[in-house]
Amino acid sequence: MSDPPSDDGSDAIHDDGQDVMTPAELIAKLEEAWLNEKFSPELLENRSEVVECVMEQLTHMEANLQRVKKGDAKASMHRMEIDRIRFVLSSYLRSRLQKIERFFPHILEREKSRGEGDPSLLSPEEFAFAKEYHANTETYLKAVALKRMPPNLQTVDMLKAVPEPCLDSFVFLRVKERQENILIEPETDDQREYVVDMEEGSQHLMRYRTIAPLVSSGAVQLI
């Protein structure tokens, strides 16, 4: 979304999405986003349009359920389905929030240096949360210890103090679109860099850094 988030703007996108996407496709999208977010070491771009649609879908399903007769076997099947979807949705939002809390200085720094028109990693709500978390933690450290320290030591550089996400960790992935000439960088000094082709449907274990752009473009799925 490159537009500034205005009310009617986001509504239009939202409606379009609903017209072209069936509920099944929507849930598949959610699951894709969920798995990617769960397994990637860094925070991925927010998918708030999917989250919003799923939320709406859930409300809709709940409302439908209210109309069903008591004791209907179909009702409990639907109930179960709602529970499952809600679990995936909560788990997705939870893992994002956890990453925001763990890496907040780096995420906020990236948000600051983001060029105009570039999509934001964070949804507006997540951004508000990250800012509050940052301010809260800084105020706390200052109040308890830093303000009682010698004058030249009263600040802590959060960017240096809080660890960065480890992009070199290995991830499992499945290829959704055939990729050619993926450059694998050497791990040790006696190795040399080489290229691989990845067939559609094949599964690999490689460093996240190598395939990070493919994850965000949706060409591979983390598993």
Next chain:
Amino acid sequence: MFCEKAIELIRELQRMSDGQLPAFNEDGLRQILQEMESLYEQNQSDVNEAKSDGRAELIPSIKLRHCCLLRNQRCVAAYLYDRLLRIRALRWEYGSVLPANVRFHMCAEELQWFSQYKKSLASFMRSLGADGLDITQDMKPPKSLYIEVRCLKDHGEFEIDDGTVILLKKNSQHFLPRWKCEQLIRQGVLEHVMS
């Protein structure tokens, strides 16, 4: 030796292995801050002397003291930050009201941080969708719709979604919708009976 107190503080946290929160070590923190103050004062006077009298031989000891100061600062920040992470985990485990014995181990500023964290999290969850979504629920993937629970204490009447009211009495067993019980299980009112 310098910095010993700071290491002691970190060790204290490490000893409480499984994310437990030890009592806030106000005394240890004060001693470290005192050590830092005296190190800083000595450095100040040495720096002045080195500058005015040109005594270059003082510089190594100034450097040493400065390193100790930095190390102390880093240890204190690590101690405080790690405690925050433990307190944060408590919010997800116990809900927004902490048990009294945990609160007893926290200092006033930590309580303040906690209530602010609670607020941020609540407003984040409220902003999801039209009427909010509690993401501290549904921590485990749902296996079945209904679960067998046993009541551990008297909780009074409890209404489930279809309007039926049941009485949660100590030691009674019920077969209830899972999504209604999760919170009560974590609060220790109900216990999930595994069969």
